[in-house]
Amino acid sequence: MSSDNLDDLIEDLEAASKLPAKQRKTGIKSTIERAAAILYERGAFPHELIRLVDLLTIRNHLDQASLAVLVRNLYPSAKVGDDTVLRFVGALGHGHLKPSLPLQALFLRWLVMVYHLLENPAVLSQAYAVLFNLLDTAAIRPQLCHVLALVTRRKHVRPFRIQAILNLARQTGGDPHLTGLLRVFKNYYPEIIVGEVTKGRAAVFKHPDTQWCARLDEIQQQHSASHDGTAVRNGFAVSHALGSRLKGAKAMFPTVHTLHAQENSVTLEETDSAETFVKQLDKIELPTQLVAVFADPLLQKFLLLRPDAEASSRISNWLMACLADVAGGDADSDLLADMLEVVHDYVLRVKMLPPLLLTFFGQFLRVWDGSDKRDMVLETLSFVPMTDFQRLYQILQPLEDSMLDGTAACQVSLLKFYTLLVRRWTIAIEASEPFVSLPVGCVTDLIEHVNKLALTLTQTSPTVGVYLDILDFYESTAAIYAKPPLLQHVFITIPPPLLVYLLHFSPSLAVVSRLCGILAIYKRAWEAVTSPSVARQLTPREREQINSFNGFLMDLCNCLWRGRAFATTDTNAQGCRIPQSVQPVLASYVRRTDPDLSLGFIFGLSHSPILCLQSISYVRELEDADTNVRLRHTGPVTQTSLSQLANRGGLRLPWQEYRSGVLGYLEAKGFPGIPELMYNTMKNLMKTRKG
Incomplete structure (x- = not known):
């Protein structure tokens, strides 16, 4: 064992502390001396300090002299954490398992000397009541009064504490330490604390050991110099x-x-x-x-x-x-x-x-390899200010050229960078007044640029995790469109329709819910920008996009709510852009699978692979709550099955009430996107929510 390894020495002391002195094969005096020498030389590191404090505060078989040597050489090399302070406070008082009172006095003395190094000085303030209630212990009263004098603030001075000190001072014949503490109290309330008691001999709370403090400062300076960078x-x-x-x-x-x-x-x-x-x-x-x-x-x-x-x-x-x-x-x-x-x-x-x-x-990215400290480069560049997109692309193009190596991982990193960039721009726009002073047109150009990256990712890595990263970006853009004052200056740019359909048919409810929530925000933005309150004309590009937006909005509602998946006869409906020649094949497959099921209903609330569990779970909860139910629904729920079930002693639940209930159930389970889109799109639901 190395004689300068304090961890090993502490381990030896911990082992010795579990055995009475007569049962130990070797003495611990030399171990204590070596540990004290190391502590005096370079102090105790935080993890060592905790172990030593446990050794001091938990009752064991080490003799008092050895423990006292450790306390007197307990120089912390860094800030003193709350755990250390609370261990010492918890060791104070009377009890068979408590350390001896002389040792407790040393603990309090140590707290006084390291008070300026406490990581959180308020921790002693929080333990004020515990400390105050120990004043009747004469053996630790001098040190305890000193600690309380350091900690006491106006909020601690209360009438019952004043009366307690006065009573204790009379019982002890005017203890100078109590008188000194009472004078600290009087500094806060001189009009309350009067009388002869504060005029007696009072202790002056001086530093217990200036030489110890000088050595502590040297150790702290050494440690600070070696860690200046952090x-x-x-x-x-x-x-x-x-x-x-x-x-x-x-x-x-x-x-x-x-x-x-x-x-x-x-x-x-x-x-x-x-x-x-x-x-x-x-x-x-x-x-x-x-x-x-x-x-x-x-x-x-x-x-x-x-x-x-x-x-x-x-x-x-x-x-x-x-x-x-x-x-x-x-x-x-x-x-x-x-x-x-x-x-x-x-x-x-x-x-x-x-x-x-x-x-x-601009020059660095030309020599950068695209991978070294990539996260650091991207986080730094996320603070790029808004500027004309052509000028901005002089930075973005070399960045993409350096990073993109054909793998999905680098594409995802780039997408996350653009998400962070849009969020920072949003903060800049909101903090700026007037908005017209900012080149907000670059926001639209950036979104159109990222649209291509998002579509690429759906091909290179069509996973739920990547879909969620894509939605992170569009949620950040939707945050801009959710603020009507910004819509006067920022043109709306929607996600590509193909991307919307790919995300909609994702196997993840979280993806579909978040997608619908984003589209609900976009819908409100279109309504706001065409309202008199915003008062600006749609650009030709926006007029072109609004038709596409209405198209996939109708398609999603047809799938989720209207039981008309892939229909093209409705106004704006595009049948999710599935070729007309494919639809009869899909319909035939569905009929062969289940003769009672049609293609239009398979993506609705009851039959959709991502919604069927939530729908039937909602019905199960209603059935569990209704004691009159004799027959349970086997699922999936349809309008016909609900009617038949009610006639046979099952749950009485109207079709419209069932569908509204499923929307509420989704909201309660943390999937508010689909309900939000339905309530903002379907006219019959709009009236229900308004009512």
Whole structure:
């Protein structure tokens, strides 16, 4: 066993704690000494701290002296979590299984010394009542009063607690620690706490051990330095450790530094708070190395609030030089990956892709292999601002050329990217006023572009998972059309009819439900855009699309509700675009399978492969609730079967009530799309819902 492996030492102590001292083959003194030395040297990592706290708080066979040594050397190397604090609080008090009172006093002393390192200081506030109720334990009262003095806020000071301290102070003859705590209470309510009791000798709550605290600070600084890249930085102070972000790269992002600063110069390096930053914003000089903006939060804020054309040009030139080095073979490709990671973090932080980075990505995508850090590239590019689609395609085309390799996986990744892009654009449109200032026409162009990708995916990977990804995209576009104010500026673009039919005949109820929900939103959008409230003329492209939309809307209603699947005689109906010559063959097949069934009904609520279980389950629930039912329906349900069933002692359920009930049952089960489309399309149902 290595003598510097604290985990092994803790394991030995855990084993020894289960045996009385006389039954152990070896002593634990040397183990305690080595563990204490390691704790003093580099502190306890979070997982080690938890194990040590369990060893201290759970009653065992280790002697008190050994446990006390561990507590006195329990230096945490990182923030102290809630689990650690609550374990110590839970170990306080009286009981056979509780640690000894001297040990409890050390626990409280430790909490005082690490109070500034608590991950969630409110955890002690939540345990305030538990701590307060232990004040009558004299052995831990001094340390307990100190903890309470740190934690006490106005909400904790209550009349019953004031009275409890006063009574306890009288019983103890004026304990100075209680008097000190009472003075803390009095700071919040001086008009209530009066009298001679607070004028007596009071304890001054000083730090228990300043040398221990100094060593703790050293350990914390060592740990912080080794983890600076992942630590949360002060957003109003310059970060001086950016180099650690790009270890191993031949070129590193420099730190913020202002050369040639004079006595009256104001630099970013001097800023240490939001107040200072705001007061001196107009006087701060530009740093020498502006490319540090990608990793320094303060410089990011500065350039956002004080944009500078020269600064953007300098940053762009630096990035292009790095790209040229990689493309020419003068720099390692790892440099590109490191740069991309920092740029990605920067874009996520500022929630925008500046023009200089658009130029960078225009060149980057020409040397990118299409797979390295793909998710990071796509998430970064999802912040591309709305612009003319021809200009936008100068970015999208090299992106697609790099990514598309003939596999469905890359196509799905690209589709998810477009979904995220539309969602970000929706946020930008809603946040902008007026809308006319934005090039919203690119939304329509992008949807038409993605329509082709979605159709391709139905051929290359016709799975339920891919269908759901496709619906994610159209739900994001429907979110735009669901807002009438946006319809004044954004033209409606529908999904391709072939895509709608392929999704409608999916074997998944979730797919069909979501599809119908999207189409219901589109239908309301068409109604809104043709109403006086929106007051704009339909474009020729929209007039052409509205006929197609009405066509597949009628086809879906014929399948799901009207019992006329593949009919072409109704207005706008297109028979789901199945060739007329195929329909007699399908009808003959259906008759051979079931003479009582016709082609028109096989995709309705009762017979559809995705809806038949929900329909009959609805009927079963009604039958279970009706005690007068003597005969159960065997299914599937038809208008004739319901009439015959009622005459033979079965459930009395009118046909229209049954169908409406199935729609309600689907809504209750989390499939609201089909009911929503039916209630927005079928006139008899519209009246029912309005009533």
